[in-house]
Amino acid sequence: MQQRISFVLDGKLTTIDFFSEANYTPTTTALNYLRSLPGHRGVKEGCAEGDCGACTVVLAELATDNKLTYKAVNSCLLFLPQLHGKALLTVENLKTKNGALHPVQQALIETHGSQCGFCTPGFVMSLYALYQNKTSYTRSDAEEALAGNLCRCTGYRPILQAAEKVLKTNAGATQEEENHLITLLRTIPKESLSIRSNGQFYYSASSMGELLDIRKKYPDAVLVNGSTDTALRVTKQFENLPAIIDASNVKELNFHRKEARRLTIGAGVTIQELKDLARKDFPALYDICRVFGSQQIRQVATLGGNLGTASPIGDLLPVLIAYDGTVVLKSVKSERRVALDSFILGYRKADIQKNEIIYAVELPIPDKKVYIQSYKISKRREVDISTVNGAFRLELNGNCEVQRIKLVYGGMAETTKRATQTEAFLTGKDWNYGNVQAARKILLSEFNPIDDARSGAKFRRIVAANLLLKLWNDISRKKAQEGG
Numbered sequence: 001m002q003q004r005i006s007f008v009l010d011g012k013l014t015t016i017d018f019f020s021e022a023n024y025t026p027t028t029t030a031l032n033y034l035r036s037l038p039g040h041r042g043v044k045e046g047c048a049e050g051d052c053g054a055c056t057v058v059l060a061e062l063a064t065d066n067k068l069t070y071k072a073v074n075s076c077l078l079f080l081p082q083l084h085g086k087a088l089l090t091v092e093n094l095k096t097k098n099g100a101l102h103p104v105q106q107a108l109i110e111t112h113g114s115q116c117g118f119c120t121p122g123f124v125m126s127l128y129a130l131y132q133n134k135t136s137y138t139r140s141d142a143e144e145a146l147a148g149n150l151c152r153c154t155g156y157r158p159i160l161q162a163a164e165k166v167l168k169t170n171a172g173a174t175q176e177e178e179n180h181l182i183t184l185l186r187t188i189p190k191e192s193l194s195i196r197s198n199g200q201f202y203y204s205a206s207s208m209g210e211l212l213d214i215r216k217k218y219p220d221a222v223l224v225n226g227s228t229d230t231a232l233r234v235t236k237q238f239e240n241l242p243a244i245i246d247a248s249n250v251k252e253l254n255f256h257r258k259e260a261r262r263l264t265i266g267a268g269v270t271i272q273e274l275k276d277l278a279r280k281d282f283p284a285l286y287d288i289c290r291v292f293g294s295q296q297i298r299q300v301a302t303l304g305g306n307l308g309t310a311s312p313i314g315d316l317l318p319v320l321i322a323y324d325g326t327v328v329l330k331s332v333k334s335e336r337r338v339a340l341d342s343f344i345l346g347y348r349k350a351d352i353q354k355n356e357i358i359y360a361v362e363l364p365i366p367d368k369k370v371y372i373q374s375y376k377i378s379k380r381r382e383v384d385i386s387t388v389n390g391a392f393r394l395e396l397n398g399n400c401e402v403q404r405i406k407l408v409y410g411g412m413a414e415t416t417k418r419a420t421q422t423e424a425f426l427t428g429k430d431w432n433y434g435n436v437q438a439a440r441k442i443l444l445s446e447f448n449p450i451d452d453a454r455s456g457a458k459f460r461r462i463v464a465a466n467l468l469l470k471l472w473n474d475i476s477r478k479k480a481q482e483g484g
Contacts (some may be wrong), residue, residue: 001192003194004359023036026080029079030079043120043298053074147381153306203243205362223245229311265360275289275298285323307343327360370393370394390407390409394431
């Protein structure tokens with residue numbers, strides 16, 4: 001068990017001992033750490049909440065095959081202990097030994113992809129992560145990777161041109177560079193972290209047993225598994241979090257298992273990994289993961305972390321309810337299962353006991369005759385919080401009558417909620433335009449949403465009702481394609 005963290009920066013092993021280092025605490029962000037160093041001012045703070053990408057850096061870590069994987073992440077949402085055992089790469093690390101620019105940087109120059117330059121290092125690092133992973137990419141892949149980077153003056157066309165140009169011929173890192181990083185990373189012990197500094201306690205467990213034991217010992221500690229939401233309490237609300245338990249290094253939480261007609265997904269699976277897992281059997285979950293934050297956030301945020309926030313506008317909960325999901329909870333002495341339908345007890349309050357952790361989510365694979373759709377309404381397609389989101393499940397009998405229906409909404413109440421009155425009205429009726437229009441009228445008065453900075457209550461009601469009509473249109477289109 002260690003009091004200090006070790007990671008690679010500038011091609012060298014770097015160690016921070018929180019006991020003797022007064023300038024940094026366990027909740028110092030990687031962004032603020034880098035900005036405190038004289039040679040790493042390329043990383044910028046644009047928003048301090050993961051919305052702009054100006055702070056993007058790349059983390060390289062050893063995969064199970066002993067090869068490096070590169071992930072672009074928001075340094076403003078990353079606490080220093082999360083760097084332990086990884087290589088931190090910034091725009092200053094891209095130049096070659098003879099001082100030449102990296103191919104990504106050169107491509108941006110040649111396509112005139114930079115103007116004021118404030119956002120440019122972030123764009124460079126997002127493209128650098130793609131380049132280093134040595135995989136072929138399409139323009140759509142480049143657009144997805146850059147969706148978390150905002151530019152306010154250059155425009156995105158030349159930046160995407162640079163991406164297409166450099167990714168066509170990318171060679172990735174040289175073997176010499178990678179071997180050097182791998183050698184350094186292998187010297188870092190894989191122990192748990194137990195850090196006490198400046199009145200804070202930060203524990204990063206390395207096994208399930210340790211995690212459950214420390215959860216029992218410190219039931220009031222903030223439990224994180226990615227911390228992209230918890231970090232905002234520090235960067236935006238300036239909270240002092242006295243105790244944090246970090247589950248992100250517990251390998252037993254990062255798994256998935258497919259058995260017959262069920263997929264079990266560990267709480268430590270990132271949203272980016274979840275997106276890829278969902279593509280075939282859970283297309284509505286894939287759709288919502290695709291617009292969850294940005295790639296920088298998806299590569300750190302986890303399934304368990306998102307559910308644990310119990311946010312009324314969380315992207316995942318409505319669609320997981322529509323898929324009849326069950327959450328698996330574990331403590332030192334017990335394991336229990338809770339249907340996600342009844343998991344949320346109130347505003348930001350979930351059915352998790354103080355000594356429990358979210359272990360996994362179980363999703364039954366639906367029959368192909370079951371229609372499940374998910375929708376997210378927000379001011380931006382990516383990197384935005386939902387104004388309203390909805391996930392709907394429809395099962396019809398042979399006479400095209402509604403046998404079962406779930407209409408699950410976020411952003412319409414203090415918790416994620418089902419439109420039970422509208423569901424009851426539609427159940428047993430013909431699935432036709434007239435009945436859907438009648439159901440819309442019920443929906444308009446079923447919820448009592450609030451007015452806030454994102455929208456007014458009236459808009460939310462209209463959107464919720466219109467999403468039901470969109471469901472009708474989308475299912476009609478699918479039935480036509482199926483010949484039904």
